[in-house]
Amino acid sequence: MAGHSKWANIQHRKGRQDAKRGQVFTRLIKEITVAAKMGGADPAMNPRLRLAIDKAKGESMPKDNIENAIKRGSGTLDGVDYLETRYEGYGIGGAAVMVDCLTDNRTRTVADVRHAFSKYGGNMGTDGCVSFQFKHCGYLVFAPGTDEDALMEAALEAGAEDVVTNEDGSIEVITPPYEFVGIKETLEAGGFKAEMGEVTMKPQSETELSGEDIARMQKLIDALESLDDVQEVYTTALMDEDE
Numbered sequence: 001m002a003g004h005s006k007w008a009n010i011q012h013r014k015g016r017q018d019a020k021r022g023q024v025f026t027r028l029i030k031e032i033t034v035a036a037k038m039g040g041a042d043p044a045m046n047p048r049l050r051l052a053i054d055k056a057k058g059e060s061m062p063k064d065n066i067e068n069a070i071k072r073g074s075g076t077l078d079g080v081d082y083l084e085t086r087y088e089g090y091g092i093g094g095a096a097v098m099v100d101c102l103t104d105n106r107t108r109t110v111a112d113v114r115h116a117f118s119k120y121g122g123n124m125g126t127d128g129c130v131s132f133q134f135k136h137c138g139y140l141v142f143a144p145g146t147d148e149d150a151l152m153e154a155a156l157e158a159g160a161e162d163v164v165t166n167e168d169g170s171i172e173v174i175t176p177p178y179e180f181v182g183i184k185e186t187l188e189a190g191g192f193k194a195e196m197g198e199v200t201m202k203p204q205s206e207t208e209l210s211g212e213d214i215a216r217m218q219k220l221i222d223a224l225e226s227l228d229d230v231q232e233v234y235t236t237a238l239m240d241e242d243e
């Protein structure tokens with residue numbers, strides 16, 4: 001058993017993501033474009049592209065947008081040449097923060113990220129200073145009340161790496177990153193629908209924040225996420241607003 005405030009924290013985060021849906025299409029198009037450029041236009045042969053397409057469909061992105069992004073990545077259509085870059089640092093209370101970007105101007109991006117860290121109480125660090133605190137994996141979260149034994153059996157049989165039951169009754173299924181889509185589809189076919197699912201950099205341990213530190217940390221995350229070149233922000237901060 002783990003995490004007394006997991007479910008509240010997950011629901012809070014999901015709500016904030018839904019509120020920012022206007023930025024989602026732009027970021028997904030970038031990811032599809034880069035995935036197609038790196039691994040080819042066939043999702044069956046390109047796990048990263050398959051993941052990006054699955055996420056785009058989950059956000060109801062029109063088929064034409066997806067196909068055009070693949071064409072730009074594979075060179076069939078002209079498009080911007082994006083570079084992948086990652087920045088690492090520390091937020092409020094020493095919580096680790098990792099920022100993944102896709103950019104056509106690395107000088108601009110590093111300046112913007114550094115400014116956000118310094119303005120909102122964080123510190124930008126060196127490459128590798130916090131990345132060891134995260135695990136690249138697929139992550140499915142099931143609501144309290146889900147049949148734990150049945151889900152565990154189905155998940156492990158489908159190829160999941162681990163199943164974790166939290167103190168509040170929510171259940172997390174951890175998968176290899178590029179087997180996420182297949183495992184999610186297998187579980188859905190078996191009647192297990194996740195409340196939230198993504199391929200992410202999951203914290204290996206968490207830094208619990210409370211009081212004013214929660215608001216301060218959220219401002220830092222919001223500032224980073226609002227930057228045009230930022231794709232994802234990961235943190236070890238656990239922000240339970242019921243505290």
